[in-house]
Amino acid sequence: MSIKKNIAIFGVALATSSMLFTSCNTVKSMNNTQKGAGIGAVGGAGLGALIGKKAGNTAVGAIIGGALGGVAGGLIGKKMDKQAAEIERTVDGAEVVQAGEGIIVKFDSGILFGFDQTALKPEAQTNIKNLVKSLNDNPDTDILIIGHTDNKGTAEYNQGLSERRAAAVKNYAVAQGLSSSRAKTEGKSFNEPIADNSTEAGRAQNRRVEIVIVANEKMKEEAKQQSSM
Incomplete structure (x- = not known):
């Protein structure tokens, strides 16, 4: 297990205890400017609490690993607030998770692809095209695209499927004008579930693509x- 993944898991675990001392209303009312300023002070725990079960450890770790915290983190968080609101307005079918100094844009695989397919659906192409416009309007960010599957089938097959789906999103985004150098892809198979893989509803949540946006x-x-200054 990588160091970054360990940090992410620790941050989420520590956040559980820290939430005992922080009211839910306070956490919900915080914007990214406030979250960004606080990440350095809580060592990623606040970020883990705010994301909760909405994203996998790789996405959480990518944001925690690059966070500055303090006043600089707050300034970055302010920019991320603005972009997150823009994405929510313009990209249908996406869940936008505001995460301090970063943003996680999450698509259920069923919105993007047909069953066991890697070709983007026409409506998914429109969503990615609209997302690319926001990414190009905010060029000082790096992007990580992470594919996830449920636990049906072998680990080997699902690893390949998750990689191909992440690559399909990147390739289409690049075709729409995103700089290839800004984006990386990873496939996580069924190693980072966010719901119970023993139920169909849970498996549907686990079949997803996460697009992580962080400051460059x-x-x-x-x-x-x-x-x-």
Whole structure:
């Protein structure tokens, strides 16, 4: 298990205990500016609590691993707030998870693909095209595209399927004008479930693609400079 994944799991676990001292209403009312400023202080625990069971460990770890925290993190969080609201307005079928210094855009696989398919549905192409517009309007970010499956079938087959689906999303996004250098892909098979794989409803939630948006080095350096003024 990677160090980043361990950090993500620890952050989520620690968040469970930290939530005993933080009211639900307070957490829900925080925007990304406030969350970004607080990540450094809580070591990722607050982020884990805010994401909860909405995303897998790789997505959580990608955001925690690159978080600055403090005033600089708050500045980045403010930019992410604006972009998250824009994505919610313009991309149908996507669940937008605001996550401090990053954003997770989650699509159920059924929205993107037919059964056991890797070709994007026509409506999915429209969604990805609209997402690319937002990504290109906010160029100082890096993108990680993560494919997930349920536990039907072998681990080997599902690993390949998750990789191919993540690649299909990236390839179409690049065809719509996204710079290939900004985006990476990973396939996680059924290793990061967010719901119970013993039920059909749970398996449907686990079949998904997560698109993680985080600040690149240029945005981080600008935030550091602004925070020191």
